[in-house]
Amino acid sequence: MSLSHLDETGRARMVDVSDKAVTARIAKAQGKLVCATETLALVIEGRTPKGAVISTAELAGIMAAKQTSNLIPLCHPLALSKVAVVIAVNHDLPGFDITAEVKTTSQTGVEMEALTAVSVAGLTLYDMLKAVDKTMRIEGIEVTAKSGGKSDW
Amino acid sequence: MSLSHLDETGRARMVDVSDKAVTARIAKAQGKLVCATETLALVIEGRTPKGAVISTAELAGIMAAKQTSNLIPLCHPLALSKVAVVIAVNHDLPGFDITAEVKTTSQTGVEMEALTAVSVAGLTLYDMLKAVDKTMRIEGIEVTAKSGGKSDW
Amino acid sequence: MSLSHLDETGRARMVDVSDKAVTARIAKAQGKLVCATETLALVIEGRTPKGAVISTAELAGIMAAKQTSNLIPLCHPLALSKVAVVIAVNHDLPGFDITAEVKTTSQTGVEMEALTAVSVAGLTLYDMLKAVDKTMRIEGIEVTAKSGGKSDW
Amino acid sequence: MSLSHLDETGRARMVDVSDKAVTARIAKAQGKLVCATETLALVIEGRTPKGAVISTAELAGIMAAKQTSNLIPLCHPLALSKVAVVIAVNHDLPGFDITAEVKTTSQTGVEMEALTAVSVAGLTLYDMLKAVDKTMRIEGIEVTAKSGGKSDW
Amino acid sequence: MSLSHLDETGRARMVDVSDKAVTARIAKAQGKLVCATETLALVIEGRTPKGAVISTAELAGIMAAKQTSNLIPLCHPLALSKVAVVIAVNHDLPGFDITAEVKTTSQTGVEMEALTAVSVAGLTLYDMLKAVDKTMRIEGIEVTAKSGGKSDW
Amino acid sequence: MSLSHLDETGRARMVDVSDKAVTARIAKAQGKLVCATETLALVIEGRTPKGAVISTAELAGIMAAKQTSNLIPLCHPLALSKVAVVIAVNHDLPGFDITAEVKTTSQTGVEMEALTAVSVAGLTLYDMLKAVDKTMRIEGIEVTAKSGGKSDW
Numbered sequence: 001m002s003l004s005h006l007d008e009t010g011r012a013r014m015v016d017v018s019d020k021a022v023t024a025r026i027a028k029a030q031g032k033l034v035c036a037t038e039t040l041a042l043v044i045e046g047r048t049p050k051g052a053v054i055s056t057a058e059l060a061g062i063m064a065a066k067q068t069s070n071l072i073p074l075c076h077p078l079a080l081s082k083v084a085v086v087i088a089v090n091h092d093l094p095g096f097d098i099t100a101e102v103k104t105t106s107q108t109g110v111e112m113e114a115l116t117a118v119s120v121a122g123l124t125l126y127d128m129l130k131a132v133d134k135t136m137r138i139e140g141i142e143v144t145a146k147s148g149g150k151s152d153w
Numbered sequence: 154m155s156l157s158h159l160d161e162t163g164r165a166r167m168v169d170v171s172d173k174a175v176t177a178r179i180a181k182a183q184g185k186l187v188c189a190t191e192t193l194a195l196v197i198e199g200r201t202p203k204g205a206v207i208s209t210a211e212l213a214g215i216m217a218a219k220q221t222s223n224l225i226p227l228c229h230p231l232a233l234s235k236v237a238v239v240i241a242v243n244h245d246l247p248g249f250d251i252t253a254e255v256k257t258t259s260q261t262g263v264e265m266e267a268l269t270a271v272s273v274a275g276l277t278l279y280d281m282l283k284a285v286d287k288t289m290r291i292e293g294i295e296v297t298a299k300s301g302g303k304s305d306w
Numbered sequence: 307m308s309l310s311h312l313d314e315t316g317r318a319r320m321v322d323v324s325d326k327a328v329t330a331r332i333a334k335a336q337g338k339l340v341c342a343t344e345t346l347a348l349v350i351e352g353r354t355p356k357g358a359v360i361s362t363a364e365l366a367g368i369m370a371a372k373q374t375s376n377l378i379p380l381c382h383p384l385a386l387s388k389v390a391v392v393i394a395v396n397h398d399l400p401g402f403d404i405t406a407e408v409k410t411t412s413q414t415g416v417e418m419e420a421l422t423a424v425s426v427a428g429l430t431l432y433d434m435l436k437a438v439d440k441t442m443r444i445e446g447i448e449v450t451a452k453s454g455g456k457s458d459w
Numbered sequence: 460m461s462l463s464h465l466d467e468t469g470r471a472r473m474v475d476v477s478d479k480a481v482t483a484r485i486a487k488a489q490g491k492l493v494c495a496t497e498t499l500a501l502v503i504e505g506r507t508p509k510g511a512v513i514s515t516a517e518l519a520g521i522m523a524a525k526q527t528s529n530l531i532p533l534c535h536p537l538a539l540s541k542v543a544v545v546i547a548v549n550h551d552l553p554g555f556d557i558t559a560e561v562k563t564t565s566q567t568g569v570e571m572e573a574l575t576a577v578s579v580a581g582l583t584l585y586d587m588l589k590a591v592d593k594t595m596r597i598e599g600i601e602v603t604a605k606s607g608g609k610s611d612w
Numbered sequence: 613m614s615l616s617h618l619d620e621t622g623r624a625r626m627v628d629v630s631d632k633a634v635t636a637r638i639a640k641a642q643g644k645l646v647c648a649t650e651t652l653a654l655v656i657e658g659r660t661p662k663g664a665v666i667s668t669a670e671l672a673g674i675m676a677a678k679q680t681s682n683l684i685p686l687c688h689p690l691a692l693s694k695v696a697v698v699i700a701v702n703h704d705l706p707g708f709d710i711t712a713e714v715k716t717t718s719q720t721g722v723e724m725e726a727l728t729a730v731s732v733a734g735l736t737l738y739d740m741l742k743a744v745d746k747t748m749r750i751e752g753i754e755v756t757a758k759s760g761g762k763s764d765w
Numbered sequence: 766m767s768l769s770h771l772d773e774t775g776r777a778r779m780v781d782v783s784d785k786a787v788t789a790r791i792a793k794a795q796g797k798l799v800c801a802t803e804t805l806a807l808v809i810e811g812r813t814p815k816g817a818v819i820s821t822a823e824l825a826g827i828m829a830a831k832q833t834s835n836l837i838p839l840c841h842p843l844a845l846s847k848v849a850v851v852i853a854v855n856h857d858l859p860g861f862d863i864t865a866e867v868k869t870t871s872q873t874g875v876e877m878e879a880l881t882a883v884s885v886a887g888l889t890l891y892d893m894l895k896a897v898d899k900t901m902r903i904e905g906i907e908v909t910a911k912s913g914g915k916s917d918w
Contacts, residue, residue, distance in 0.1 A: 003195060003196075003206065003281060003282065003284065003285060004284040005206075005209075005280070005281040005284070006205050006206070006281075007696075010205050011205060011667070011670065011698070012205045012206075012208075012209045012281075012667060012670065012671055012674075013674075013696055014674055014692075014694055014695045014696065015694075016693065016694035016696075016715065017693045017694070018636060018693040018694055018715045018717065024324060031291070042156060043156075052159050052163050052164060052165045052514060053156065053158075053159070053165075055165075055317070055318065055511060055514055055515070056158075056165045056226055056227070056514070056518060058317065058318065059226070059318055059379050059515060059518055060224065060225060060226050062318075062319075062320055062379060062380065063224075063376075063379050063522075064224050066375055066376065066383050067220070067223070067224065067376070069678055070220070070675075070678065070679070071213065071216075071217050071220065071273050071276070072213060072273070072276055072277050072280050073209055073212070073213050073216075073277060073671050073674060073675050074209070074277075074280060074281065074674065075280060076691065076692060076693065077678050077691055077692055078691050079382065079383055079384050079385065079412070079691065080320075080382060080383055081322060081323045081324040081382065081413055082320055082321075082322035082323070082324055083320045084313075084319055084320065084322075086317070103322065103324045105324065105413075106691070107693055107717075111283060112276065112279070112280050112283075115276055115279060115291075116276060119272045119273075119275075119276060119291070120224050120225070120272075122272075122294075123224070123225055123265065123268055123269060123272060124225050124226060124227075126265070126268060127158070127225050127227060127228060127265050128156060128158040128159075128165075128227065129156065130264060130265075130296075131156065131157040131158070132156060134296070136295065137293055137294060137295040138184070138268075138272070138291075138293075138294035138295070139292055139293065139294075140290055140291075140292060141275075141290060141291035141292075142289065142290040142291070143283075143287070160543075164514070164517065164545070165514065165517065165518055165521075166521075166543055167521055167539075167541055167542045167543065168541075169540065169541035169543075169562065170540045170541065171483060171540040171541055171562045171564065177783060205667060208664060208667055208668070208776070208777065209667070209671060211776065211777065212668060212671055212777060212838050215777075215778075215779055215838060215839065216675075216835070216838050219834055219835065219842050220835070222525055223522070223525065223526070226518050226521060226522050227521065229538065229539060229540065230525050230538055230539055231538050232538065232841065232842055232843050232844065232871070233779075233841060233842055234781065234782045234783040234841065234872055235779055235780075235781035235782070235783055236779045237772075237778055237779065237781075239776070256781065256783045258783065258872075259538070260540055260564075309501060309502075309512065309587060309588065309590065309591060310590040311512075311515075311586070311587040311590070312511050312512070312587075316511050317511060318511045318512075318514075318515045318587070330630060337597070348462060349462075358465050358469050358470060358471045358820060359462065359464075359465070359471075361471075361623070361624065361817060361820055361821070362464075362471045362532055362533070362820070362824060364623065364624065365532070365624055365685050365821060365824055366530065366531060366532050368624075368625075368626055368685060368686065369530075369532075369682070369685050369828070370530050372681055372682065372689050373526070373529070373530065373682070376526070377519065377522075377523050377526065377530075377579050377582070378519060378579070378582055378583050378586045379515055379518070379519050379522075379583060380515070380583075380586060380587065381586060385688065385689055385690050385691065385718070386626075386688060386689055387628060387629045387630040387688065387719055388626055388627075388628035388629070388630055389626045390619075390625055390626065390628075392623070409628065409630045411630065411719075417589060418582065418585070418586050418589075421582055421585060421597075422582060425578045425579075425581075425582060425597070426530050426531070426578075428578075428600075429530070429531055429571065429574055429575060429578060430531050430532060430533075432571070432574060433464070433531050433533060433534060433571050434462060434464040434465075434471070434533065435462065436570060436571075436602075437462065437463040437464075438462060440602070442601065443599055443600060443601040444490070444574075444578070444597075444599075444600035444601070445598055445599065445600075446596055446597075446598065447581075447596060447597035447598075448595065448596040448597070449589075449593070466849075470820070470823065470851070471820065471823065471824055471827075472827075472849055473827055473845075473847055473848045473849065474847075475846065475847035475849075475868065476846045476847065477789060477846040477847055477868045477870065528831055529828075529831065529832070532824050532827060532828050533827065535844065535845060535846065536831050536844055536845055537844050538844065565844070566846060566870075615807060615808075615818065615893060615894065615896065615897060616896040617818075617821075617892070617893040617896070618817050618818070618893075622817050623817060624817045624818075624820075624821045624893075643903070654768060655768075664771050664775050664776060664777045665768065665770075665771070665777075668770075668777045668838055668839070671838070672836065672837060672838050675836075676836050679832070679835070679836065682832070683825065683828075683829055683832065683885050683888070684825060684885070684888055684889050684892050685821055685824070685825050685828075685889060686821070686889075686892060686893065687892060723895060724888065724891070724892050724895075727888055727891060727903075728888060731884045731885075731887075731888060731903070732836050732837070732884075734884075734906075735836070735837055735877065735880055735881060735884060736837050736838060736839075738877070738880060739770070739837050739839060739840060739877050740768060740770040740771075740777075740839065741768065742876060742877075742908075743768065743769040743770070744768060744769075746908070748907065749905060749906060749907040750796070750880075750884070750903075750905075750906035750907070751904055751905065751906075752902055752903075752904065753887075753902060753903035753904075754901065754902040754903070755895075755899070
């Protein structure tokens with residue numbers, strides 16, 4: 001077994017996908033921002049509009065998905081046919097659950113786009129809440145589903 | 154207590170830092186990529202050069218720090234005087250520990266730059282290893298130190 | 307009737323175009339920069355070369371069309387097969403008429419690319435002339451033709 | 460009188476601001492999106508959340524201000540200390556009034572940043588509403604105030 | 613004979629490739645960085661790891677290929693299926709030989725992407741070595757092979 | 766002697782310039798595009814406007830200087846107070862001489878910005894002329910002057 005992103009000399013490379021089929025591909029990813037109960041309360045209630053914090057972070061995630069190939073050195077630039085990011089309040093955490101779904105019709109998958117969307121949505125939540133909470137952490141960023149390539153899961 | 158990134162009408166806004174002092178500011182952040190023991194072994198030993206995987210991810214983190222204000226909607230664009238990203242193998246995890254340090258001389262801090270560097274370094278590790286490991290997760294992204302602003306920690 | 311860019315919960319989203327046909331699509335847009343008669347005279351005559359002002363703005367419009375999906379949050383990134391921007395002096399205005407035409411072969415249209423090209427061409431004219439004219443306004447930015455999608459006009 | 464963005468040979472150039480004073484500078488700009496009464500009603504009432512359309516466009520305007528020097532060829536890259544974009548429903552138009560305010564402490568002004576914020580906010584409104592309204596136009600983009608440079612107005 | 617990037621009025625334009633066939637296309641380019649013998653020695657031997665200098669420059673070249681259409685005004689944005697950059701020490705020069713190969717399946721070729729990869733890889737070598745060598749020059753950047761379009765060579 | 770862009774472990778790093786003085790800094794660079802005599806004739810005479818080819822390439826060089834820190838991994842992002850690119854026809858070459866001058870007031874120099882401007886101007890000339898000339902080469906890219914830092918030359 002070897003790493004596809006290194007060539008036989010160990011040099012980092014963009015994988016050649018020229019001969020891969022153009023297929024409809026979907027990837028989903030998730031992650032969470034853990035914060036203090038008081039921070040969550042601030043976002044949900046009172047004069048702090050839940051909408052603005054969450055919708056700003058969702059939008060940042062969508063826009064970041066489109067920057068994936070500029071951020072991840074060996075990612076292929078590709079057209080995306082859908083990017084959705086949903087952030088939900090999770091009282092048990094306490095914090096926020098972040099999920100992303102990305103679609104393309106292309107020669108390569110979009111896991112990295114989904115993961116990038118989740119990551120930047122989480123960073124944006126962090127940015128908007130950092131003035132009131134110094135305990136926040138981003139946790140559990142992972143791919144939850146992938147289809148359309150050679151190996152679905 | 155209220156959120157600095159929302160104005161009195163609850164509208165998302167870039168905080169006005171015009172009247173803040175121009176000071177030397179430093180922020181440090183950390184995070185980790187958890188992977189299978191076998192994946193770590195592949196990176197460390199045999200024909201898979203540890204250097205290429207880790208150095209690619211470190212470089213991606215450095216470059217991402219410079220994109221922070223393009224990714225996080227309400228971040229201020231600013232000049233950075235130092236960005237360092239260090240990735241270390243952690244056998245106990247198993248996985249990788251990622252740390253970043255960012256410096257600026259400016260009117261606002263660089264926590265988001267440090268967090269973005271860590272996040273994108275982690276995403277790049279994920280990208281380079283995803284062909285051999287579908288169990289990876291990015292965990293524990295947080296700020297570990299901050300100085301030069303009103304509240305050091 | 308509802309807005310395609312909002313989902314059933316009112317959340318902003320990138321429309322899923324996965325199932326739309328890949329077709330040749332064209333969009334045209336126009337706009338104008340209104341300025342003082344003296345400003346127009348400066349651009350046309352004497353030692354101020356008409357070419358440099360107009361050609362710089364045309365080029366800026368072409369390049370901006372390629373940035374559309376980075377600027378408009380819910381726009382799909384896509385390959386463009388043609389971008390043309392033409393700026394003409396309009397003595398009656400007085401000012402400049404700006405038109406753009408964009409082509410793609412893709413699952414979604416390019417109105418936003420054409421409008422972005424016109425807008426940034428207008429902003430660039432403004433930038434180059436603002437030292438001599440504080441009365442300028444950008445007016446009448448609109449789509450003038452669209453074909454290749456479900457609804458041509 | 461001559462154009463500052465052209466040198467003595469008529470070549471487009473970035474103005475040399477090396478010898479200009481570093482001062483606090485503010486610029487304000489405005490513009491509007493004219494749409495059908497029914498479109499405005501859709502945004503304000505019923506199941507179409509006013510917030511999502513307007514807040515997405517405001518955020519796009521803020522982010523675009525940070526891209527100004529990448530879009531306008533001869534603009535100087537500079538740090539911004541504040542960007543604010545406010546979109547208000549205007550029943551008389553009918554449509555939306557868009558205003559932007561940008562601050563910097565720098566050697567050059569930020570009119571172009573304010574104008575770019577207004578323009579991209581307008582384009583984003585257009586994008587989100589174009590599926591239901593083919594009559595929209597962006598109008599009246601202009602600078603309304605400027606201070607901190609040699610010529611305030 | 614006339615220039616494809618100028619229209620009949622001499623205006624710069626992006627060539628309309630809408631009617632060109634979508635084919636697999638490959639381009640290769642090369643260039644070199646000439647430096648002092650001592651500089652080359654520093655990179656190869658002793659405590660200066662050859663790997664870090666060369667791998668950083670190779671990665672920069674790969675990432676730059678993806679920025680080509682943002683840098684070259686009349687280049688078409690397109691999906692890339694492979695980018696490879698290889699830098700080899702050349703003792704005879706003395707200096708470094710840089711080669712790049714880019715693949716796409718698209719309506720237009722990728723010479724500019726290959727040339728941009730080589731150029732930015734060379735600039736990155738320059739950047740990393742400039743503190744120790746003020747005699748460096750980038751030389752001989754050219755296309756060495758092209759296939760998949762109307763004229764192969 | 767060691768390389769400033771590698772730390773003591775040989776890891777690529779952005780040099781820490783936090784403690785360097787903020788001074789006015791200037792860098793100049795040059796390069797050339799060598800082409801066939803017939804290509805030069807096309808640009809200069811007849812129906813092919815010299816202006817459009819040369820002015821497009823000059824503008825591309827100016828805009829590229831502003832992208833330097835996004836292209837060169839270890840470059841610092843900084844504000845630029847002047848970027849000028851001049852392209853002159855050179856009949857003896859035959860080809861084009863490209864020069865760039867960049868100014869900043871900052872903690873680090875702008876050689877890389879000047880070199881990037883020259884490189885991208887050369888690439889843009891290549892792009893606009895490649896349909897008529899397959900013999901072109903970019904040659905002799907180097908820094909010609911630097912002032913304002915610790916070592917002027």
